Amino acid sequence: MAPFEVLNEEGMELLEHNADTILEEVGLEFRGDREAVRLLAGAGADVDEERVRFPRGMCRQLVQATAPRQFTQHARNPANSVEIGGPHTVFAPNYGSPFVRDLEGGRRYGTIEDFRNFVKLAYLSPHLHHSGGTVCEPVDVPVNKRHLDMVYSHIRYSDKPFMGSVTAPERAADSVELAKITFGEEFVDQNAVILSLINANSPLVWDATMVGAAKVYAAANQATLITPFILAGAMAPVTAAAVCAQTLAEALGGMTLVQLVRPGAPVVLGSFASSMSMQSGAPTFGTPEPALVLYAMAALARRLGVPFRSGGSLCASKIPDAQAAYESAATLIPTVLAGVNFVLHAAGWLEGGLAVGYEKFILDADQCGMMATFIRGVDLSDNGQALDAIRENGPGQHFLGTAHTLANFESAFYRSPVADNNSFEQWQEDGSLDAAQRANVIWKRMLAEYEPPPIDPAVDDALLDFIGRRKAAVPDSDV
């Protein structure tokens, strides 16, 4: 199925032209990283201190020359490796929330136990393809050491692909080292095994922390999501066309730098755009305007020829109620119909990303399953057409017991583990539970039944040894 399009050819050319105008006339600031500025100047950019202006077409040309259209992110279990780009859509869980929420505990700061729980839930969820990164912030671990526990958790409690740390270049380097212990040094140099989230400091700024991490990953041939994070009206003008052009400009600058650090390093064009409440200035999600941006940016990434990251199950709601679900669906459905390749925040997101919810995670993962069924499309085989079944049955006869129904019974429809489709009376008899209450039962059962995937004990020991040494080398710090 071709992606849904909100712009015609002319509209896309206009936005590309505007992105080039922004890059040429205003430029981007690369703050606190002289090497980045030097690399860009060497490739033809016009540099004035930290301000970098790009001749029209320069970024596009450099990115298209070496960035792969599609790449494999390898998982510890090869069966779980994912393709990023082309017609593929990879669902990864929530990222970056300081708070967690569940029905009994309410809202509280995340811990490393919560972190491990979410890694386990993603591992057990058939519709999530990826273990993600900072599924929640484990605030009970010092800031300068928690990346070690997080990356270890992804490797140890899951065997799906994962993300690395970006909060400091040396933490990115630690992530790469842990990957090398797990996958082997040579393998890591030749293959993407880490994918990391590099956010622009919009408008039009790349800061030293993110650029530093991006350079580490690129040098190691690891993949980065180069993502302007734009709350329209704050980090860009309020209008969709402006958000798109600015996003494209910022992403092109970041991707260009990555390709200069190591030509061919996998890079994904990211877009995270939200609207905002003009009453309070708070970010809003699942509204029509970010959906328009999402469709437009997906099309612009296709034209550029790089994989695209956006979307997820985003919402502003504080709890997994109807608001959360409407908003999440109004983000996730466009995400899929736009053909997004890598979907961060596909499960668990609440209150604009400030919290990740256990019940929300289960509810969202179920929706990811529905999306996977949807994109398989209409089965036009003889069995799908079922003409004989219609011929044999005739008018007025139901199909419940026919041979065709019985033969297709098991696989005919997506089965949700959360939805209650029973009669009102049965639902009432079962306790009149709402969706969140049913999801609560499910995540608890999943964690109770969880068993870790196998790992080579020598690898595990080496990982723990590395982590122990790194933790011992410096005092705890909360920056």
Add this chain to the structure above:
Amino acid sequence: MAPFEVLNEEGMELLEHNADTILEEVGLEFRGDREAVRLLAGAGADVDEERVRFPRGMCRQLVQATAPRQFTQHARNPANSVEIGGPHTVFAPNYGSPFVRDLEGGRRYGTIEDFRNFVKLAYLSPHLHHSGGTVCEPVDVPVNKRHLDMVYSHIRYSDKPFMGSVTAPERAADSVELAKITFGEEFVDQNAVILSLINANSPLVWDATMVGAAKVYAAANQATLITPFILAGAMAPVTAAAVCAQTLAEALGGMTLVQLVRPGAPVVLGSFASSMSMQSGAPTFGTPEPALVLYAMAALARRLGVPFRSGGSLCASKIPDAQAAYESAATLIPTVLAGVNFVLHAAGWLEGGLAVGYEKFILDADQCGMMATFIRGVDLSDNGQALDAIRENGPGQHFLGTAHTLANFESAFYRSPVADNNSFEQWQEDGSLDAAQRANVIWKRMLAEYEPPPIDPAVDDALLDFIGRRKAAVPDSDV
């Protein structure tokens, strides 16, 4: 924006071919209506008692020869008249539920007071274009007389377009009479002022009640929604391609009859398809398979050249929780992206249509508003591009107070009356309400502030006089 497509040209031709095969080889039964069978035989169909088989292409040809591609349904207030067909999408409320639900009252049988309340809410909802029909069943009014009170309520308490009764041909005739009193006899004969829901008795049966009502409306030049209602696996094979071909066959047969009764009478191809729980046989909604059917049928209707009805805010959930919202969004978004022209059940639907919810109505109507904003697309005007705003602002400067933001402030983003986008702390201070609780406050305020649209007292007297005489003419009956 072009509609989203799930089938290519070849796929659509295959389904059209299969529909013709069904019409030719199996045929349709028109039960208990000799006139209908005679009309179809006269037009070239092959008739064997009540079974009617159609030569390949006959129905398509007859429908395309006279059915309008688009028509106006006139409202009592001309400003509220709607276009049905072409690029237009009309949202109408829930239809047919015996039960109503609200937060305080829970689930109970609907009454004429509930009916009036929903008519008032639809009248007051800027994002609903239509008053609908049987928004709930007013079970406190005798079955054989409630259509009079329902149609009167639509005319008196709203001035948006409405639907007529289909539960018996004479009730359809009463609906037409009430319309003639309201709009004038000549106007009604030349213009569509009633749109009515004619369901097939799938598989492959049209029964006397529905055909009788359809004939009354067609003869009066009023519009009908010719809608196979298919629970896949029960009323058709379980597979999407079979549901589509059968739906097309049944609808073609019904539309052909309407065109033979009165060539040119407005007719809409309808599709209502649900999947089913293979555990319990219960209908399921918001699942991937009906979305595929919806997209495919919308494309088939476009190829036929008639307006299309489908979709809505469908769900299986008993309450307005996350399940209800995910399912409703997973129906409503495809409805809009498929380019559905008339959307019944756009607001209020719960538990597979058995109940209509006051809070759900408010939540759904808000989503309809979001859809209306979405389909306006990306503004590519100079103001939308906002290049000067980006030029003037420069890297690292926020846009909150810029001239462009201030100028676009009011209209930049869709404003939801229900969503809570405040901080967690503010939300908590406001009582930690969920979306349904906030919607509860809204519908009560709307009803408290409701004022009826003006009506000519002479027309009102004539309507009430007609209704009084019709009610007095026959004893109450519950069939």
